[in-house]
Amino acid sequence: MIPILVAHGTRKAEGVAMVGDLAERVGHTLGRHVRTAFVDVLGPSPAEVLGSVTGTAVVVPAFLAHGYHVRVDIPSFVTASGHPDVIVTDALGPSPQMVRVLTDRLVECGWRVGDSVVMAAAGTSDLGAQRDLRIAAAMLSAAIGDRVELAFAATGEPKVADAVAGLRARGARRVVVASYLLAEGLFQERLRASGADAVTAPLGLHPGVVRLVASRFRRARLPIAA
Template sequence: MTAPAPEHPRELLPLDSTARLLTRITDQLGTQLSLVSLNGTRRPMHRTRQHARPAPVAGGTPAPTLVAVAHGSRDPRALRTVLELLDQVRELRPGLDVRLGHIELNQPLLPATLAAAGDGDAVLVPLLLSRGHHVKHDLPAAAAAAPALRSRIAAPLGPHPLLVEALHGRLLETGWDPEGGTSRSTAVVLAAAGSRDPDAATDTRRTARMLSDRLGGIPVVPAYASAAAPTVPAAVRGLAARGRHRIAIASYFTAPGRFATAAAAVAPGAAAAPLGAHPAMARLLLHRYDQAAGHGSPVTERLLASA
């Protein structure tokens, strides 16, 4: 038997409609708050704002928290750059809970960020450009030390075509023209941090090949600031010895820091800025998050470390 309809149906909302309304209000408040800096000023709007879409919600369950994991640096520009990048991420995905944790040197450190995230679901997205010790060991260890939080670990940002677009864009920002010299005189050094993990070198070499293709076949030589060979100065000397005197440095670093500064200092020509808050980086960060949130396994079962 069907229950009679209320005499004033407009005065009552179904429970699911009320929940959806409250969710929309909460998301809108979160979005507005994300545009306000700690000093009370309004953060600048970006063009990407017009393409924003709500955070994914499945069955009424909030989307996992996105925990961006930066390495950390004593260079104050590094933290400012990462915060700007995360502002872009929030504008692309309003309502998504986006937090920052550092492996070392900067606050908040990753364990504190995970503890503050509570007992829900989270995806740790390393702001690192290749596989290595931090991705394979440090992040799983930090996640395991916060068992109340159901964590997944996304793949590192590289290698990926969006990184190549960011590298290409940063090179062009310097005024460097890949067609400004002869094909035999032009080359690029892809300056990376370096790691003793062979997978990190494999990933960096793959990015170098992808950037070379993007530049129409101009040679791109991977080089490193530490822990691996060749060093950036050695790569520059080797290219010059082969007649490649028009050499640009592509900065394969997420943010400014000691290594990026040292690599730029030996550039015989153009030296690109670190990848930083390039729009392609924000899209890539969300892509890695979606990959892990959509089909990643809990960190205790599997580490997503491949592209």
């Protein structure tokens, strides 16, 4: 099994480093080298990585929803590679494991029961990804026992700062933003500038994310029960 972790790609050095660090930690868990590829901004592309290997390849999309990159771009890269034996797993979210990571990050940043919470995603125009984000927000609401507002750092409404201001206008004493982002970068900076009392760290290198990615690779090779 040849594990390949596929991320979006970014010009921010911190984001590129996070993907490399995540792949290294997952590789340590699996006991094998995990290659990385990117669907946009920088290379190598999934097609380039797949074209350089032989044997069964398992691709794990490092995305938090099943948007355009997961549904269209990655399968297109697989086809373009001509590789005859590729398994593409589910994206990382929405999933109970990612919600546990979110709750851990909330506790780490000083969230307390009774605080108002905004779950902040990058944003997307893809309807399937929007549905996944709403599911993740609902799962986080259930986990903390209180309503979680969904807001966006880029595409989509409401913007994070507007959601924070809206909660304060409705009487919220403390507002905490739960970052539903994998890495540091421009969007995480926008969360910190939203006016919230606290903002969680990105999800990327939390041990729960490492375990989830490793599990995606392992389970891709398990036979399906009849």
